[in-house]
Amino acid sequence: MRLVLVGPPGAGKGTQAEFIAAHLAVPKISTGDILRANVSQGTALGREAKRYMDAGDLVPDKIVINMVRDRLAEPDATDGFLLDGFPRTVPQAQELDSMLADLGVGLDLVLELIVDDDEVIRRLSGRRTCRGCGKIWHMEFDPPTHPDVCDRCGGELFQRDDDRPETIANRLREYADKTAPLIDFYGAQGKLVGIDATGPVEDVTVRAIDALRSYGG
Ligand code: AP5
Numbered sequence: 692m693r694l695v696l697v698g699p700p701g702a703g704k705g706t707q708a709e710f711i712a713a714h715l716a717v718p719k720i721s722t723g724d725i726l727r728a729n730v731s732q733g734t735a736l737g738r739e740a741k742r743y744m745d746a747g748d749l750v751p752d753k754i755v756i757n758m759v760r761d762r763l764a765e766p767d768a769t770d771g772f773l774l775d776g777f778p779r780t781v782p783q784a785q786e787l788d789s790m791l792a793d794l795g796v797g798l799d800l801v802l803e804l805i806v807d808d809d810e811v812i813r814r815l816s817g818r819r820t821c822r823g824c825g826k827i828w829h830m831e832f833d834p835p836t837h838p839d840v841c842d843r844c845g846g847e848l849f850q851r852d853d854d855r856p857e858t859i860a861n862r863l864r865e866y867a868d869k870t871a872p873l874i875d876f877y878g879a880q881g882k883l884v885g886i887d888a889t890g891p892v893e894d895v896t897v898r899a900i901d902a903l904r905s906y907g908g
Contacts, residue, residue: 692715692717692771692799692800692903692907692908693771693772693791693796693797693798693799693800694711694715694717694771694772694773694774694798694799694800694801694802694903694908695773695774695777695778695787695798695800695801695802695877696708696711696773696774696775696776696801696802696804697801697802697803697804697870697873697874697877698803698804698805698806698888699806699808699811699863699866699870700811700815700859700862700863700866701806701810701811701812701814701815701818701859702804702805702806702811702814702888703804703806703814703888703892703895704721704775704776704804705721705723705724705775705827706827706892707804707888707892707895707896707899708721708773708775710896710899710900711773711802711896711899711900711903712773714900714903714908715771715773715903715908716771717768717770717771717772717773718767718768718772718773719772719773719775720759720762720763720768720772720773720774720775720777721775721776722755722758722759722774722775722776722777722779723775723776724775724825725758725762726740726744726750726755726758727744727851730744736754736758739754740754744852744853745852745853745858746858746861747853747857747858747859747860747861747862747865748861748865749779749780749865749869752780752782752783752786755777755779755783756783756786759774759777759783759787759790760790763790763794774787778873779869779870779873780869780870780872780873781872781873781876784873784876784877798882799882799906799907799908800882800884800903800906800908801873801877801882801883801884802884802885802886802899802902802903803874803883803884803885803886804886804888804895804899805885805886805887805888806888806889808863810889811859811863812856812859813831814829814832815854815859816854816856816859817829817830817831817832818830818850818851818854819835819838819848819849819850820848820849820850820851821841821843821844821846821847821848822846822847822848822849823841823844823845823846823847824841824843824844824846826841826843826844828841828848832892833892835848884902884906886898886899886902
């Protein structure tokens with residue numbers, strides 16, 4: 692299955708992507724994770740992307756599109772994938788359609804995670820991520836036993852630079868201006884399914900998998 696997850700920052704895309712990708716047995720491709728890996732390795736792409744990410748702005752389409760084109764060309768993505776955080780603008784979505792058309796395939800479904808802004812702020816303010824295995828924690832909703840240590844791998848937990856309150860506000864504006872138009876874009880293609888992404892993580896996973904099953908996933 693070829694699936695896109697869309698939703699505001701902090702909607703739970705990364706959290707749900709792990710479970711959904713495992714359920715579908717497809718690779719999870721997160722543009723945010725790829726960009727952050729480039730930033731921490733100090734690559735030219737990472738240096739260019741960092742100033743946009745730190746401000747909560749979207750990285751320019753050209754950079755992200757090339758990155759995704761390379762990633763989708765890897766053998767593990769041939770039979771399916773789950774895209775988390777891409778596309779994020781209408782030009783990115785048009786480019787994705789044309790990349791897939793060149794390969795003779797198309798997207799099967801776009802799953803929208805629906806949460807309101809207050810919940811987004813609560814989720815992002817308490818988020819911690821493991822430097823070792825990438826597991827996402829929340830200090831209130833899914834707390835680790837020790838505040839700085841990952842229970843899964845013992846790695847160090849960190850707070851993302853873009854989870855500061857002023858940056859969160861800008862990310863929400865970027866979402867409303869540039870990403871929310873994708874809802875109409877994919878709605879018009881008949882590929883959009885929205886689910887309520889509030890409540891316990893496991894309940895959201897059940898809703899997501901039920902939605903996929905009704906579309907053959
Ligand atoms: P990216 O990493 O994609 O960030 P985002 O879309 O803002 O999403 P987040 O990762 O912040 O949130 P999420 O929805 O994954 O939520 P999570 O599961 O962590 O992008 C970062 C930056 O990179 C962008 O700002 C941009 O600059 C750049 N970028 C990336 N892709 C780009 C693109 N295509 N084009 C241009 N620029 C791009 O959950 C959040 C918290 O909530 C966690 O603590 C979690 O434990 C908790 N939580 C999750 N679910 C629940 C629940 N059901 N109940 C309670 N808590 C929950």
